[in-house]
Amino acid sequence: MKALVLAGGAGTRLRPFSHSTPKQLVPVAGKPVLFHVLETLARAGITETGVVVGGAAEQVRAAVGDGSRFGMDVSYLPQDAPRGLAHAVLIARAFLADDDFVMFLGDNIFADGIEEPLDRFRTGGAAAQLVVRKVADPSQCGVAEIDAEGRVTALQEKPERPRSDLAVTGVYFFTPRIHEAVRGIEPSRRGELEITDAVQWLVSRGADVRAHLCSGYWADTGTLGDLLECNKVLLEGISPDNRGTVDAASVLSGPVVVAAGARVTRSLITGPAVIGARTVVEDSDIGPFTSIGEGCRLQGAGVENSILLDQVSVQGVRRISGSIIGRAGDVRQTPDGSAVHRLLVGDDSRIDVPA
Numbered sequence: 001m002k003a004l005v006l007a008g009g010a011g012t013r014l015r016p017f018s019h020s021t022p023k024q025l026v027p028v029a030g031k032p033v034l035f036h037v038l039e040t041l042a043r044a045g046i047t048e049t050g051v052v053v054g055g056a057a058e059q060v061r062a063a064v065g066d067g068s069r070f071g072m073d074v075s076y077l078p079q080d081a082p083r084g085l086a087h088a089v090l091i092a093r094a095f096l097a098d099d100d101f102v103m104f105l106g107d108n109i110f111a112d113g114i115e116e117p118l119d120r121f122r123t124g125g126a127a128a129q130l131v132v133r134k135v136a137d138p139s140q141c142g143v144a145e146i147d148a149e150g151r152v153t154a155l156q157e158k159p160e161r162p163r164s165d166l167a168v169t170g171v172y173f174f175t176p177r178i179h180e181a182v183r184g185i186e187p188s189r190r191g192e193l194e195i196t197d198a199v200q201w202l203v204s205r206g207a208d209v210r211a212h213l214c215s216g217y218w219a220d221t222g223t224l225g226d227l228l229e230c231n232k233v234l235l236e237g238i239s240p241d242n243r244g245t246v247d248a249a250s251v252l253s254g255p256v257v258v259a260a261g262a263r264v265t266r267s268l269i270t271g272p273a274v275i276g277a278r279t280v281v282e283d284s285d286i287g288p289f290t291s292i293g294e295g296c297r298l299q300g301a302g303v304e305n306s307i308l309l310d311q312v313s314v315q316g317v318r319r320i321s322g323s324i325i326g327r328a329g330d331v332r333q334t335p336d337g338s339a340v341h342r343l344l345v346g347d348d349s350r351i352d353v354p355a
Helices: 033-043 058-062 085-091 115-125 177-183 194-204 224-235
Strands: 002-007 047-051 073-077 101-105 106-111 128-134 144-145 152-157 167-175 207-211 217-220 251-253 256-258 263-265 268-270 273-275 278-281 289-291 297-299 303-306 314-317 332-335 350-354
Touching: 002 033, 002 085, 033 058, 033 101, 047 058, 058 073, 058 115, 058 268, 073 085, 085 101, 085 177, 085 194, 106 167, 115 128, 115 167, 115 207, 128 194, 152 194, 152 207, 167 194, 167 217, 177 194, 194 207, 251 256, 256 268, 268 273, 289 303, 297 350
Parallel strands: 002 047, 002 101, 047 073, 128 207, 251 268, 256 273, 263 278, 273 289, 278 297, 297 314, 314 332, 332 350
Antiparallel strands: 101 167, 106 217, 128 167, 144 152, 144 167
């Protein structure tokens, strides 16, 4: 079985980050979302993966490489513009050949893996299988209707009046029958080839399409809130691992990962937290659910429940919470006032906040 990973989306909900960093490469719990995706596939035994890439193709290639770090072979499939999930299947036809495959959206996280739905698909004989999850507001999702035996009877894409509370998540399992379906549909009102339309094409022609109800943690990391929540959930599963330098005046409390080359001086770090390689933390308090990237410098800082991308500098600001600071962001103290700071800072930005 092969995998098709979609990493070409524009990520408009994560701007300004996605102007310069693909949303799939924004880190949660110390590594890019896309790395979590590939590791999930590797744990499920997938060794051959095609990654659909768009305008940020070179960044994705540079980060992922040939896939050997994940124990798989990775091929890159260029998509000239975001034309829909079914279009991604269409352009991947030569790579996929006549194999069954799992399609995985590169900004989705399944903390408990995909082994259970994969095993069910392999043994169930369905032409396609969706992974669905009950949600409070299905109007923002693809929505599946199913019968008592778990067969999909109808699908809707972001309906104004949903007929079901079962959202279609970012993992799909397909046999080669999907190739006829993606050729048989027309672009939607959005001008895209929708995968829900392709699956509905199969349903309308009597194909056996099944739904697997996801009971574990699933996240579409498309917004600031989603990223922070996902970061929190994944950090809860880490184990202490100190490969850096921590002086005698510092305290690591709870599960804290300090990467090789990082240095912690006169600081308190309360886990779960991750300190990236070559990062320097001095005279600072790092609270739980914080993920700090590589090459950062924190001096006199206080940060909790936040994500700091690579090469961030925070100096003299003690109350940062619920924030994401972009690559090379610079946050420093100004001489007046006091506040809790909530920040969404674009790459190479600088923010001056009250002392």
